[in-house]
Amino acid sequence: xxxxxFIRSHTVALPATNIDTDQIIPARFLTSTSKAGFGKHLFAxxxxxxxxxxxxxxxxNRPEAKDAHVLVAGRNIGCGSSREHAAWALLDFGIQxxxxxxxxxxxxxxxxxxxxxxxxxxxxxHAWLLKNPGAEVSIDVEATTLNLPNGTxxxxxxEGFARYCLLNGVDELGYLLSQDIAIRAYxxxxx
Amino acid sequence: MFEKVWDDHVVVPETxxxxxxxxxxxxxxxxxxTPQAYTELRSRGLKLRRPDLTLATMDxxxxxxxxxxxxxxxxxxxxxxxxxxQLEINAREFGVELFNLQDSRRGIVHIIGPELGxxxxxxxxxxxxxxxxxxxxxxxxAFGIGTTEVGHVLATxxxxxxxxxxxxxxxTNELPRGVTAKDLILAIIGKxxxxxxxxxxxxxRGAAIERLSMDERMTICNMSIEAGARAGxxxxxxxxxxxxxxxxxxxxxxxxxxxxxxxxxLPTDAGARFDxxxxxxxxxxxxxxxxxxxxxxxxxxxxxxxxxxxxVFEKALKYMGLKAGEPIAxxxxxxxxxxxxxxxxxxxxxxxxxxxxxxxxxxxVKMLVVPGSQSVKRAAxxxxxxxxxxxxxxxxxxxGCSMCLGMNGDLVPAGHYSISTSNRNFEGRQGVGAxxxxxxxxxxxxxxxxxxxxxxxxxxxx
Numbered sequence: 001x002x003x004x005x006f007i008r009s010h011t012v013a014l015p016a017t018n019i020d021t022d023q024i025i026p027a028r029f030l031t032s033t034s035k036a037g038f039g040k041h042l043f044a045x046x047x048x049x050x051x052x053x054x055x056x057x058x059x060x061n062r063p064e065a066k067d068a069h070v071l072v073a074g075r076n077i078g079c080g081s082s083r084e085h086a087a088w089a090l091l092d093f094g095i096q097x098x099x100x101x102x103x104x105x106x107x108x109x110x111x112x113x114x115x116x117x118x119x120x121x122x123x124x125x126h127a128w129l130l131k132n133p134g135a136e137v138s139i140d141v142e143a144t145t146l147n148l149p150n151g152t153x154x155x156x157x158x159e160g161f162a163r164y165c166l167l168n169g170v171d172e173l174g175y176l177l178s179q180d181i182a183i184r185a186y187x188x189x190x191x
Numbered sequence: 192m193f194e195k196v197w198d199d200h201v202v203v204p205e206t207x208x209x210x211x212x213x214x215x216x217x218x219x220x221x222x223x224x225t226p227q228a229y230t231e232l233r234s235r236g237l238k239l240r241r242p243d244l245t246l247a248t249m250d251x252x253x254x255x256x257x258x259x260x261x262x263x264x265x266x267x268x269x270x271x272x273x274x275x276x277q278l279e280i281n282a283r284e285f286g287v288e289l290f291n292l293q294d295s296r297r298g299i300v301h302i303i304g305p306e307l308g309x310x311x312x313x314x315x316x317x318x319x320x321x322x323x324x325x326x327x328x329x330x331x332x333a334f335g336i337g338t339t340e341v342g343h344v345l346a347t348x349x350x351x352x353x354x355x356x357x358x359x360x361x362x363t364n365e366l367p368r369g370v371t372a373k374d375l376i377l378a379i380i381g382k383x384x385x386x387x388x389x390x391x392x393x394x395x396r397g398a399a400i401e402r403l404s405m406d407e408r409m410t411i412c413n414m415s416i417e418a419g420a421r422a423g424x425x426x427x428x429x430x431x432x433x434x435x436x437x438x439x440x441x442x443x444x445x446x447x448x449x450x451x452x453x454x455x456x457l458p459t460d461a462g463a464r465f466d467x468x469x470x471x472x473x474x475x476x477x478x479x480x481x482x483x484x485x486x487x488x489x490x491x492x493x494x495x496x497x498x499x500x501x502x503v504f505e506k507a508l509k510y511m512g513l514k515a516g517e518p519i520a521x522x523x524x525x526x527x528x529x530x531x532x533x534x535x536x537x538x539x540x541x542x543x544x545x546x547x548x549x550x551x552x553x554x555x556v557k558m559l560v561v562p563g564s565q566s567v568k569r570a571a572x573x574x575x576x577x578x579x580x581x582x583x584x585x586x587x588x589x590x591g592c593s594m595c596l597g598m599n600g601d602l603v604p605a606g607h608y609s610i611s612t613s614n615r616n617f618e619g620r621q622g623v624g625a626x627x628x629x630x631x632x633x634x635x636x637x638x639x640x641x642x643x644x645x646x647x648x649x650x651x652x653x
Contacts, residue, residue, distance in 0.1 A: 017503050018385055018485050022617040027596040031252055031270035033226035033277045045619045050605075074503070076386040079419060079485070080615060081596075082321040083224065084337035102386055105421055106321060110337035159353065161209050171339070173235075176347040179203055179212050183349055186202040186214050 003169030009069035013133035020080035039092030078107020210351040216314040222278040224319030228342035229281040255588035298564020301325040301532040308438025312427035312454040324415040328408035330427035358391035359468035362399040369648035372407035373631035377479035385487040388420030399473035405434040417486040426458035481629040483507040526609035527558035531595040534612035535563025544579040546636035553642025558585035561593040
């Protein structure tokens, strides 16, 4: 996993609440056995019409969304299915951080495991971001701060171990493997 | 109860800097969320740590037409066929016990775990599938994980976890006649919302829960995730033990007695504190049906689409082709799906058949009946339930996830209303443009007969 330390980008906003992972990546695209290539199917049913043409009014299709790496989404983003393909699709599309007031548990975990940064903000900050799509923001993972162009700086919660993994680009499997002695002891005691 | 199971599985305790290392007793796997995890193991030269605690089945992208399962007809979706093939390769290479497409023990992962007796009280159970919460019905701590974590469990049999908070759902009294466990869980989700359980492990408790069968308890815990919960649990009791006693992989002999003694200690101690709790009076409930595009948009069957006004709500109603104030029981039904890990067990098929017996599907209505497992299918056929469905005009299929998510090509056409016993009414869940109405098997069957959403209590079933 590549290290994630600092993100600077304009935002793209999807204000809908409860965006489920079936919307982020519909089930019919889950038959792939690789992690690559999901970006083109990201939000497929919102992004394309039935003939497969991009819907011009959809936020991600608008010219100002081009090269946006930060997605601002409504409350409870990522609910529903545990499909990690949702995080893969967002990353493959170019999204590096998602900002919302609340994240569904499994989506949040999956995102962190892939270097997609979930940023939980308070209601006023969220409202400002939704009102100002395209705003140039920066996110400092070390300091766990989100900086808005109006000079406002907000702290966001990030579990210490997840922060360490993001900053150093290490994944958790290495850490788990290093616990082998403890795991073996547990297994011995529970035969 | 959650804390007891948690404490029993801590390999390395959590600190402010690091999450706990939690041992996993049972890892259930399927074809969709594992291929990338095996690729990761292969690239790191890692082995499967505990083949004895790992089981693989095929359910999500598998066909349900008999000729495709057993007759050698090709799987319609080419990439799905490849995915099924890949699981066979991975299982062989890593030494995982696999129930392949033709195996008589195959079925939806959350149906077969309990059926085999692998799902047991006090276990930690994970699967790359959000409905793993189902297994909490036995007093197990069971939750869905992503593919990266599937890799962690394959390689180390452990996960890094922070302890969740606890949320008691106290359900008093008794469900009235004609009101089911599905109606109860839909009512709970309607009350606490689709993110009301986020960060919590739910414990369903109280007299109404204690009266439920294991099948009904599984329906309840299955949909805990639809409230955003990490897991849902129900204390094991005589009903749990009775169910497990007859299963092939439950402990036997002295091991059974020892297990019973262990399991009896699991229920939450009297006076224990929960981080949050709510009370629900089961006696006040009626059958419930969803009208929107998430399971929290749910109303009593004798009610109507509520008036609201925010843009997301309006968008959902537009997608559903419904208007605020419209009676729920007036909504037309084109399609009926009976099955899924929520309501694909034998008792669900029995309950639907009891309503449907002697009736025909309304003109133009299509109904698909997909048993949760091959074992459920055989048991249903032994009772003649398949004939009841066939006589009514429904299709009787092989087991799998099928039309719950339409990965295998079992789809609802755009614009059609589908009353479904599954768990998610998200946009496009059953097919692009499909309009899903979640309900109980009884409500689905009654609605199939009338061709519109119908209260099953209008059909006496004695």
